[in-house]
Amino acid sequence: MPKMERFFDQEFGSLRQQILEMGAAVEKAIENAVRGLIERTPESFNQVYAYETKINQFHISIDEACMRVLARQAPMASDLRLVLGCIKINSDLERMGDQAVNISHCGRHYLSELPLKPLVDLPKMAEEVRKMTRDALNAFFHQDQELAKKVVINDDIVDRYKNEIFQELIGIMKSNPATVDRAMDLILISRNLERIGDHATNIAEDVIFVASGVDIRHGSAKSVG
């Protein structure tokens, strides 16, 4: 059915475009949240809220578009995996937006006091998480399984940063109770970054599933092709 096929490609093209725009908004939201914290520019946080509104609109309209494609086209095999992959990626992107908002919320609180001397390794961790996000989205757009695998592996680097940052901040809190509020803000922000990394990993796993029909979650590698 070459005609059906072309119609699916058309509908999918517009879905892909929406995810591209949503992904760009998510990247911008993360970028502004981190910038607000590092450069101490609270106005960056306002940008995050604006991006989140956009992200939430995409969330709903992409879900609708996916339902439409499923209902009208009843796609099979790799086309079906592609649409289901979009549904999951949509949900992960939306939650990444929520985390950028959480970072802004803690960030604003953090900026209300003098900076805690070292921002510890938070800027480095944020950079790693942004790279993972970018790579996961690129892996999706180019159906690049190698890049997706790299994202899954890089999640360990982010977890390591999270643990090191945690230990360092706990030490700072214990030695000086006046730092408790600020150290807590930074701990919570590092957890938000970790969760963004987790969502990027989910996206990468979905890319591998869409491209290969192999489910690599939970250490399994079961083909449902």
Place this chain on the structure above:
Amino acid sequence: MPKMERFFDQEFGSLRQQILEMGAAVEKAIENAVRGLIERTPESFNQVYAYETKINQFHISIDEACMRVLARQAPMASDLRLVLGCIKINSDLERMGDQAVNISHCGRHYLSELPLKPLVDLPKMAEEVRKMTRDALNAFFHQDQELAKKVVINDDIVDRYKNEIFQELIGIMKSNPATVDRAMDLILISRNLERIGDHATNIAEDVIFVASGVDIRHGSAKSVG
């Protein structure tokens, strides 16, 4: 097509049964994680890991079953919403299991020291979260929109507990640096509970969407019938 219809009902019945079993495992995981903490019984945490293994198996097999139903039956309208609802609920249940594991992890660390006098309102918060989880699952099984709406509203109670617990523990940390480790464990556990509540809310929102075709997420109430 009454014959197709019956076949869908059959396939869906087995999917529903799997979600029922997965939901029960998730409830047990949460129950054991909280019991370990409150009753100071580290052996309860081992149960959590066992349930998580089961939950992860369900996660993969339910996703496969959903794909099969979509590919074989190409369901439309409310049947399609039902299958998509199952895909989302499956993903939320799996993440609730992860949070039970996180609680066990922090709980074990917490038990390695003497108890911090009051477990603050954590047991009450845990009870509320368990009730939300139970209600969300019941709302799904009985397609009970009223119950689902109650779950969405109750999320505010959980958020309030989280904020009160946070403030109280920050105060304890500041007044006595020797409590930092234990107070931090409890703060992280309250965040894990909050996330379980968020997932229960997602499930409730999906129940409303499946039953009514109305998407109530992000404060919108758009019918995609």
